[in-house]
Amino acid sequence: MIGSNKKIQILKSNLPFLSNFFNLGFIQVSNAAIQIILFPLIIHVVGLGNFGLVMVANSLASIGALIVNYGTGLSGIKDVTVHKNNPSELSTTVYNIFFTRIILAILCLLAVPLLYFAHYDLLFLLPALPILLSEIVNPLFFFTGIEKLLLYNLANLLAKLMAAACILLTIKTQANAPWVNFYLGIFNLFFYLVLAVYTLKKYQLGKIIFKLTEIYALLKNNFYLAGNNFSVQLQQSFFLFAIATTHNPLLLGAYSLCDKVVWSFRLLLTAFSGAVFPKAVRLYQEDATQWYRYKKNTNQWLAIFFLLVGIGLFVLSPFITKILTGGDNALSTSFIRSISFVPFVSSMNLLNVLDLLIKNSYQTIFKIAMLLLAISICTSLLLITFGAPAYFGSYPLIIEISSFSLYFYFIKKSGGIFLRGGIKKGAKK
DSSP: OOOHHHHHHHHHHTHHHHHHHHHHHHHHHHHHHHHHHHHHHHHHHHHHHHHHHHHHHHHHHHHHHHHHHTTHHHHHHHHHHHHTTOHHHHHHHHHHHHHHHHHHHHHHHHHHHHHHHTTOOTTTTGGGHHHHHHTTSOOHHHHHHTTOOHHHHHHHHHHHHHHHHHHHHHOOSGGGTTHHHHHHHHHHHHHHHHHHHHHHHHTTOOSOOOOHHHHHHHHHHTHHHHHHHHHHHHHHHHHHHHHHTTTOHHHHHHHHHHHHHHHHHHHHHHHHHHHHHHHHHHHHHHOHHHHHHHHHHHHHHHHHHHHHHHHHHHHHHHHHHHHHHSSOOHHHHHHHHHTTTHHHHHHHHHHHHHHHHHTTOHHHHHHHHHHHHHHHHHHHHHHHHHOOGGGGGGHHHHHHHHHHHHHHHHHHHTTOSBOTTSOBTTOOO
């Protein structure tokens, strides 16, 4: 039996992780909850077809935001964790990230006219640009790295509540549909900017310290990680864009709804990943075998939880459809059933991704991302060309299973799989 003092010590040692997970979890759950509450209301006003167009613009803006982020949302956590007790290095790290994001945001904005010349209707995209711009000053990497997320949590919640209030008060007709993304982005931009200024003053980072050579190094070092993030987002969005080319608003709307259900669970997994990341870095640096034992035990709990989630989604899909759309929609119900176990497969791959991240195996991550992007494009084209709409819901599951298989293969190839007894082959002593 573990003594009471030992239990208290274990609890204290895990307080930063528990705090991080609670705050990150609350951030992502509140994001998902508010938008899931909003979506049925938006659909009732603008219609399922316009909702699909809103989600296409949202996905395009989110891809732009990922380019702006350029992997700093993850690498920044690690850098802040390492340098949080060194004000000079911390200041350089933060400013390098912000200036890198500004450069990339300018390049993204310069690319917008190209979409116009490619005959893309900018009516829905232009109001969504604040989603992209807000990523410039998003300080989540900093607060996660120092493991103090309460303030960020409150600001994020306020931004989402104010966006929700504006959407409910102003989106009254189908003509207002393009402004949904504007409200979702503009309040994030405002609150993130306030938080960024607060961060610079509170942690005495007011002196602007950045080096072009280090920005170049960041761009070079994060290339594979950014490519992976871009590929992951495109894997999720490419099929949505492909469906948009069919000019079938109801099909686009039904798949957008299914995609948002998957997205909601990905937010929860992202929260867990962000909370675990600092601890994973520490465990691996101290002793790799600790990290692999922790990974094995955590995977067991994730499997139990997300298997139950999958069963719940499958059984309750008609009820979920009715809540989200306000009525019966056989196609939406079919899609939700098809993606029921996508969160489970994603959860089983979560720590595999972290495993490669803490080893700085960005090139391997990038290689996996490119393979998955190729699989995504081929699968999308095959489904659109030869598949019936009823099978479109299988796309997310195909991609997630492919992702898990590739990560498992490359980790096994590098000797990073548990042997009998739970000890990793080749682990550091």
